[in-house]
Amino acid sequence: MTLAPQDGPSLAGKPATPAPAPVTNGTAAPGTATQPASAPPGADMFWVLIPVLVGMILLSTFSARKQKKQKAKLLAELKKHDRVMTTSGMIGFVAEVKPDVVVLKVEEGRDVRLTFTRDAIATILKSAPADAAAADND
Numbered sequence: 224m225t226l227a228p229q230d231g232p233s234l235a236g237k238p239a240t241p242a243p244a245p246v247t248n249g250t251a252a253p254g255t256a257t258q259p260a261s262a263p264p265g266a267d268m269f270w271v272l273i274p275v276l277v278g279m280i281l282l283s284t285f286s287a288r289k290q291k292k293q294k295a296k297l298l299a300e301l302k303k304h305d306r307v308m309t310t311s312g313m314i315g316f317v318a319e320v321k322p323d324v325v326v327l328k329v330e331e332g333r334d335v336r337l338t339f340t341r342d343a344i345a346t347i348l349k350s351a352p353a354d355a356a357a358a359d360n361d
Contacts, residue, residue, distance in 0.1 A: 298341050301325065304351030309343045317351075 301307070305317045307327065315327035318336055325344060329335050 297347060298344060300350075301341070301344060301347065302351055305347050306349040306351075307344050308346050308348055309339055310345045311343070313337065313339075314348065 308314050315329035318328040319326040327337050
């Protein structure tokens with residue numbers, strides 16, 4: 224009885240020989256199924272993500288433009304006696320409006336005035352009455 228060499232560890236320092244691949248000649252052996260070459264997992268999701276990412280970028284761009292326009296409108300409407308809040312949370316009344324700075328009166332009794340850049344104004348809390356603004360301009 225003779226034993227045929229099998230795939231396994233090499234003996235006495237000789238390399239193991241792999242088993243020869245079966246030749247199919249384009250036909251499958253009976254009882255075996257052939258699988259077509261498939262795309263890597265998640266390849267279909269790549270094409271779905273592209274429009275989603277483009278949409279998110281466009282939405283963020285448009286919302287940033289809208290916020291910038293609202294901020295410009297707010298600063299253009301700023302006038303004396305408006306009650307405003309700065310980006311740092313300081314609340315006061317507008318004492319002077321200059322092209323690039325705004326002077327706020329932050330304490331009534333002591334006449335404490337602080338100077339801020341126009342961009343530091345975050346919101347107008349209460350707009351000045353029209354008669355008060357007109358009286359100061361005269």
